[in-house]
Amino acid sequence: MRRGVSHCLDNLCVLTLFSSSSCRSIAFVPRVVKPSGPASLHLGPPRLTLASSPFTSPDRLQKNVTSTQIVLYEGKNFTGRKLELSTNCDNFQERGLVNRVNSARVESGAFVCFDHPDFKGQQYVLERGEYPEFQRWSALNDHMGSCRPIRMHGEHYRLEMFEDDNFSGQHVELNQDCPLLQAKGLTKTCIKSLKVYGDGAWVLYEEPNYRGRMYVVERGSFGSHTEWQADNPKIQSVRRVANYF
Known part of the structure; x- marks a missing residue:
């Protein structure tokens, strides 16, 4: 019965053959096959292959590398x-x-x-x-x-909004579009601080039904309305950034 074991040193590969009475080693150099065709042929950049893991699905990983x-x-x-x-x-x-x-x-x-x-x-x-x-x-x-x-990491949306600075006062938590914040129980038309959780970004509007001056907020904490570049804290409707992926 004959068996073989191979191993490589640098560019040299050695195949050792065993039999019941003897063994023999054969050394060879692997052949590299170059692509044929014109020298000016452009093969393009290598493709990125995303491996799955028990924690992140391939679909979610693909979304994270979406270009803009x-x-x-x-x-x-x-x-x-x-x-x-x-x-x-x-x-x-x-x-x-x-x-x-x-x-x-x-x-x-x-x-x-x-x-x-x-x-x-x-x-x-x-x-x-x-x-x-x-x-x-x-x-x-x-x-x-x-x-x-706009920085987006996925499609899980969660937004917490506060009527006073530094995350105080009456607040509301959202994960869907809202055409009128007062319908969610807020008593004021002002939002002075907020926290964006999850993966998605949001658009804030000064007027109900997604009208008026708008502001984009991405994942993070905003202790004052000036942190989202607003001149005043008036916010009455919000929606998620859509059609991204």
């Missing part, structure tokens, strides 16, 4: 000069686009855009989809100077 992509246009109906972004951009003019945007396409993810550079001024939320004119993102004009992706 937005295309901004100076003209209506996706015309004129354009700017493609997948990360933060604090000044459109420095990227060759004047601070005026009349249409946009969000190809993946979601973005919060600002009508001034350096992530300041009125906020607008653009989720995945097409916006042929600026009125589609609830803007009063075409001013836009900066934007950044």
Whole structure:
């Protein structure tokens, strides 16, 4: 009966054959097969394979690596000069686009855009989809100077809102959209602090039914309304950031 055992040292592989009366070792160098075809052939980046684990499902891991992509246009109906972004951009003019945007396409993810550079001024939320004119993102004009992706980690939403600073006073906890916070038992129209738990981000609105000035809050604690860049604490409706994954 003959058996074989192999082992490798550096680039040399040794196969040892055993029999009932003798043994013999054979050394060989493995052959590397190179792809055929033109030298200029581009094979592209390697694919990322996500292994499953007992704690995180492959689907959830795939969501965590979702990329973000937005295309901004100076003209209506996706015309004129354009700017493609997948990360933060604090000044459109420095990227060759004047601070005026009349249409946009969000190809993946979601973005919060600002009508001034350096992530300041009125906020607008653009989720995945097409916006042929600026009125589609609830803007009063075409001013836009900066934007950044909204940070999302999954689709588990939980929000706790307080009527007073530093997480005090009457509060309400939500995991669904709410067109009128007073219907949840709050007595004031002001939210002065809040905590965002879970994976998802939220949009706060000054008026009921998702109208008026808006603010984006992501996972974390906000001890005062100034921490979400609001001039006043008036908040009367909230919704989850949707169409992200």
